[in-house]
Amino acid sequence: MEKVSEKVRQIIQPGEHSYVFSKYLEPIAHVKPGEVVEIYTKDAFENRITSEKDLPSQILGDYLNPQTGPIYIDGAEPGDTLVVHIIDIEPDRDWAVSVMKESFGGLTSTDLTPMLQDPLPEKVWIYKIEDGMVRCNDQLNFPLRPFLGTIGTAPEVEALSALTPFNHGGNMDVPDTKPGNKVYLPVRTEGAFFFTGDAHAGQGDGELCGVALEISARVRLKFELIKNKEIKWPRIESDSEYMVVGSARPMEDAARIAYSELIKWMEEMGWDKFEAYQALTQIGKLHVGNMVDTYYSLVAKIDKKYTKLD
Template identity: 50%
Template sequence: MATHHLTEKAQGKFHYTIGPYAEPVLRVRPGDTVVVETADAFEGRITDERVKPSSVLEVPFLNPQSGPIYVEGAEKGDALAVHIDSILPRKDRPGGTTCLIPNFGGLCGTDLTALLHEPLPEKVWKMEVTEAGVRWNGMTFPYTPFLGTISTSPQIDSINALTGGKHGGNMDLPDVCPGATIYLPVKVPGALLYLGDGHATQGDGELCGVAVEFATITTLTVNVVKGWDLQWPRVENDRFIMSVGSARPMEDAARIAYADLVKWLESKFGFDRWDAYFVLSEVGKVRLANMVDPMYTIGASISKEYLKQR
């Protein structure tokens, strides 16, 4: 089991689209650990609170991704299991950033919910980020870091790094955090793992479209589950198992997540289909990950205590 280091410098450049067309920057074996320096979602361009986001951000060059990392032995029809060991703030790129970007966010018109309003005002907030917390204007938010974006490659498409889907992508799901294992479908040889979009903290839905964005040192351990042909990403930790759907409208994301969880309970935990449907009706939990990206993301989970009871 080796440990690899993927520094920002060694990556050369970041990727704004997730697909099979970029060359791997690293090759690892199942069981290996990788320590990755990720950039913040703005690639550091929002340097202070006076910067107008629209003056430094250009579509589609947003949400830079580290990778892709080629995992030996991963083939179409397998699942990639990514365990997140830790996510730490980068000392060389300190601080967190959030902002209001014109025509982006959960409570305004956007390019997909196209309206005739003038955009909301542009705003930037900078804040201190340490493992002790996120400090802003006398308030302290908890330091609950996670990766907004984690993904394997689609088979032949290449999907912009702002969009979640079957491949993972920009789910903005706070459960993709230290201690969790993320299962992603493998569609191409080597899986091609991409990651980025570190969030120091985020509310459910990522309401204004931007969390506390920060540059991270993320440590992952990568494994392959042979012959586990996933349709959508799944997450597991000490407490629960979760299926993740990304779609619009939001009810379709919820349906995907819960339908996948029914099938998981059925195929691996000995539940009859209708019992699974009923049990989730009584003890299922829903996490609204984002209500702002091109695909909304919802995770549906069940506590492991109910799996042990079977």
């Protein structure tokens, strides 16, 4: 942690990390809109898997995906929208880890899609991060593309597992929550109760085996509030695109949510509902974020240049 900037406030989880998105916890920090903070996150395995010889089934605890939070956003009230500017995500170590875990992944039976077959074997891959690449061997050698697998606010009355993506954000595992982009999250409790974690050094669409290039990280964020502006599902904005993330099962329901909320966003911009439906038919983008979590997450997008009205 030597390279940490001295200029921004650092937020480090004081005790146990959280394994739920929940308002039933004490905030670990209070942050004002406009302030830049640097948040330290642990990897999805709480940094416990460190070697290709480790057996995940023996080494891991009861819970996965530790979150840093809750962070109380001053002035946030139910009915507002929290805007999170992702300024930077820096790996907090020089390696990443991926794993084939028993009964978890996109091409295996799981607790929610159980079958009678034997599980796949466990396997650990350790990658070295250097020179902008994440490298395990000559074949498994990919560009560094850091993003936040998990980012969200507390639900209104529920406490949801850190493994779950839903309309509060959460474990969406979409590569679009990356530096340079803004994430819009619903505020459903006083103070918003923001959480993040599960930084990835990179990931393909779907997070196929269930585990991306997991890292601990320093995450530089800035928060803003849009008062009295309610959104139902997380939105993302890049320089060139508007995006909505829908998380549901079956996957077509996630697609329906993502595109129908993007139509709502376009209606807020002045579009007619059916004209927006038509525009997205011809120019919309829809890719799979994760096909492995308790809900599947899909991202619907439109290039900003096609949303302009006269």
